[in-house]
Amino acid sequence: GAGVSQSPSNKVTEKGKDVELRCDPISGHTALYWYRQRLGQGLEFLIYFQGNSAPDKSGLPSDRFSAERTGESVSTLTIQRTQQEDSAVYLCASSLGTMNTEAFFGQGTRLTVV
Amino acid sequence: GENVEQHPSTLSVQEGDSAVIKCTYSDSASNYFPWYKQELGKGPQLIIDIRSNVGEKKDQRIAVTLNKTAKHFSLHITETQPEDSAVYFCAASISSNTGKLIFGQGTTLQVKP
Numbered sequence: 178g179a180g181v182s183q184s185p186s187n188k189v190t191e192k193g194k195d196v197e198l199r200c201d202p203i204s205g206h207t208a209l210y211w212y213r214q215r216l217g218q219g220l221e222f223l224i225y226f227q228g229n230s231a232p233d234k235s236g237l238p239s240d241r242f243s244a245e246r247t248g249e250s251v252s253t254l255t256i257q258r259t260q261q262e263d264s265a266v267y268l269c270a271s272s273l274g275t276m277n278t279e280a281f282f283g284q285g286t287r288l289t290v291v
Numbered sequence: 292g293e294n295v296e297q298h299p300s301t302l303s304v305q306e307g308d309s310a311v312i313k314c315t316y317s318d319s320a321s322n323y324f325p326w327y328k329q330e331l332g333k334g335p336q337l338i339i340d341i342r343s344n345v346g347e348k349k350d351q352r353i354a355v356t357l358n359k360t361a362k363h364f365s366l367h368i369t370e371t372q373p374e375d376s377a378v379y380f381c382a383a384s385i386s387s388n389t390g391k392l393i394f395g396q397g398t399t400l401q402v403k404p
Contacts, residue, residue: 181334210392219297219396220335220380233391268334279325280392282334 179203181283183269189289190259198254198286202271207249210270210280213238220268226252227274259290293318293385297395305403310371312398314381315363323384324357324364325392328377335380339366371402 182201190196202209211223222236226246237243241259246252256263266287270280294317304310316324322343327335341348341355341364348355352371357364364383368375378399382392 212394220394222391222393225391270334279337279340282327282336284332284334 181269181271181281183267183283183286185286186284187287187289189291192261192290193258195255195257196259196288198256198267198269198288200252200254200269200271200283202250202252202269203281205249205273206271206281207274208272208280209246209252210272211244211252211254212268212270214266214268214285216265223254223267256288259288261290264288264290293393295381295383295393295395297381297398299398300396301399301401303401303403304371306371306373308371310368310375310400310402312366312379312381312400313363314365314383314395315361316383316393317362318383318385318393319362321362321383321385323392324355325382326355326366327380327382327394329380329397330377338379368400371400373402373404376400376402 184199207228209226212220214220224244225233241257244254266285268282268285270282272278272280297314325340326338328338329335339350339353339355341357352369354367378397380397381395385391
């Protein structure tokens with residue numbers, strides 16, 4: 178597809194379980210972002226990948242959160258030992274990575290921890 | 292730290308009226324300021340952006356202004372229509388050599404028919 182693809186679109190998990198969220202960026206986009214959006218709230222920056230540079234992990238809320246990206250392709254966001262406060266929509270975006278270019282967002286993964 | 296403040300959090304206007312949303316940013320090195328529209332159940336979509344070498348940009352009913360000295364920028368929507376109802380986010384790039392974006396908290400715009 179031409180856009181950013183995220184899977185699954187919805188995920189319900191039990192408290193304490195681990196979850197893995199996937200993002201397929203637009204082909205050729207070197208930059209990839211993960212954001213968290215709680216219900217009715219803004220976009221909370223989590224992590225930013227740019228090419229082969231070390232990722233900017235400054236937004237990860239705790240050590241239960243981690244993200245990987247293989248080259249300039251797929252990224253996975255992993256949340257270990259999920260808590261109810263992790264319930265949110267997790268949005269992925271990608272861009273060409275050069276200065277001042279548009280970030281394209283996926284539809285998001287709605288995570289519900291019960 | 293890096294921060295973007297957005298106001299108001301909610302805005303209700305009559306169809307045909309104008310709507311203005313304002314943002315301020317903290318990083319003086321920011322030089323790219325996009326605006327995104329998010330409809331229910333969808334990801335944010337870029338509607339207009341402005342770079343620091345210009346003070347104003349217009350695209351049909353949408354315009355954005357930038358005041359780098361005061362570190363604030365605004366979105367103006369004229370002749371609003373019900374389909375403009377959505378959540379709008381401003382964002383600012385952090386430092387001049389990366390694409391990292393910090394977003395405002397969002398403005399829920401309601402256009403009443």
